[in-house]
Amino acid sequence: MGLLEELSSKRIERRDFLKLCGAVTAAFSLPLTFQDHIASAAEQAMAKPRVIWLEGQDCAGCSESFLATMNPSVAELVLDTLSIRYHETIMGASGEVAEKALRDTMKEGGYILVVEGSIPKADDRFCLVGGKPFRETVMEVAENAALVIGAGSCAMYGGGIPGATPSMGGGVGEFVKNKPLINLPSCPVKPSRLVATVLYYLAAKKAPPLDSYNRPVAFYGSLIHDNCPRRGQFEKGNFLTDWNDPEQRGYCLLKKGCKGPKTYSDCAQVWWNEGASFCMNAGAPCAGCGQPEFYKEFSPLYANQETLGIGFGKSVNVDTAGAFVIGATAAGVAVHGIGRVIAGKGPDANKEDELG
Numbered sequence: 001m002g003l004l005e006e007l008s009s010k011r012i013e014r015r016d017f018l019k020l021c022g023a024v025t026a027a028f029s030l031p032l033t034f035q036d037h038i039a040s041a042a043e044q045a046m047a048k049p050r051v052i053w054l055e056g057q058d059c060a061g062c063s064e065s066f067l068a069t070m071n072p073s074v075a076e077l078v079l080d081t082l083s084i085r086y087h088e089t090i091m092g093a094s095g096e097v098a099e100k101a102l103r104d105t106m107k108e109g110g111y112i113l114v115v116e117g118s119i120p121k122a123d124d125r126f127c128l129v130g131g132k133p134f135r136e137t138v139m140e141v142a143e144n145a146a147l148v149i150g151a152g153s154c155a156m157y158g159g160g161i162p163g164a165t166p167s168m169g170g171g172v173g174e175f176v177k178n179k180p181l182i183n184l185p186s187c188p189v190k191p192s193r194l195v196a197t198v199l200y201y202l203a204a205k206k207a208p209p210l211d212s213y214n215r216p217v218a219f220y221g222s223l224i225h226d227n228c229p230r231r232g233q234f235e236k237g238n239f240l241t242d243w244n245d246p247e248q249r250g251y252c253l254l255k256k257g258c259k260g261p262k263t264y265s266d267c268a269q270v271w272w273n274e275g276a277s278f279c280m281n282a283g284a285p286c287a288g289c290g291q292p293e294f295y296k297e298f299s300p301l302y303a304n305q306e307t308l309g310i311g312f313g314k315s316v317n318v319d320t321a322g323a324f325v326i327g328a329t330a331a332g333v334a335v336h337g338i339g340r341v342i343a344g345k346g347p348d349a350n351k352e353d354e355l356g
């Protein structure tokens, strides 16, 4: 079945598909003409690019996040087009049959390797798959991969929950060298980032611009604090101290542990769960789940963050705060678009009356 027929069978209009391609183009600040390359890459994706998905020290939360796209959507279509040859949680095969599927795909080469979970550095008494230490499996499978993606914070830093004391794991970058590596940290991985990254790679045949942690700058280039809908309350000095006080609804969550001022992520512009919401919108402080400090150095998660010194002792200028919010919103437009399109709907960001 061709792409157009596939779109039609899922009641997705071609117009929406092209909007997704346009949003990916905008998110990565590419020239408008690149949209055609993205569209053509996605059409070729119907030939099903092969994916090997390995799980190490993980909770399978990133797999859940990846699979839990809502109702038929453009994102689901793109994810459906991937040929997942090996994935311990979802594959029907097991034992020797599963290991053979892995070996056959490795022989073919040129696949995308996704690693979820951290990788034990030395101790070979646990995290054995097929009797082999996970560390060795990752290095072996990476050899013939065209691209390696570290999905989620555990895979990127060896951190996350498995990285809490005592930490025995490492991130993909510590074991895989001389391969294009893209890290997509957060807990769990954010599906819209995975979709956009895979589409970009299929079209450009290379990784998008990355920061020093190999994270796409398009998703990790700005502080959450700079785009947060509660930023106006921060500037006014309104900090939530009592969850039960209705008067404090929508107040800044810094005193309740918010790590937004230390976290680089597009969460405030591109909401989670297909544009449904994100942490601060739902009343929860940012845990900094995509940062290297998560979880260990950011715990306890609900500790007052005012010792960071952010905003305290600063005079409040409501006019400046308002101008700031407008500026931040404009700066976030490029990445904002992709979440709206992937979701088929989108957040009306910075509406304080919607805050929990």
Ligand code: SF4
Binding pocket: 224, 225, 226, 228, 229, 230, 231, 232, 234, 251, 252, 253, 254, 258, 259, 260, 261, 280, 286
């Ligand atoms: S809730 Fe967090 S990110 Fe938002 S303004 Fe307050 S400190 Fe910044």
Ligand code: SF4
Binding pocket: 186, 187, 224, 263, 265, 267, 278, 279, 280, 285, 286, 287, 288, 289, 290
């Ligand atoms: S707002 Fe913070 S805790 Fe929530 S998903 Fe984004 S980075 Fe993670």
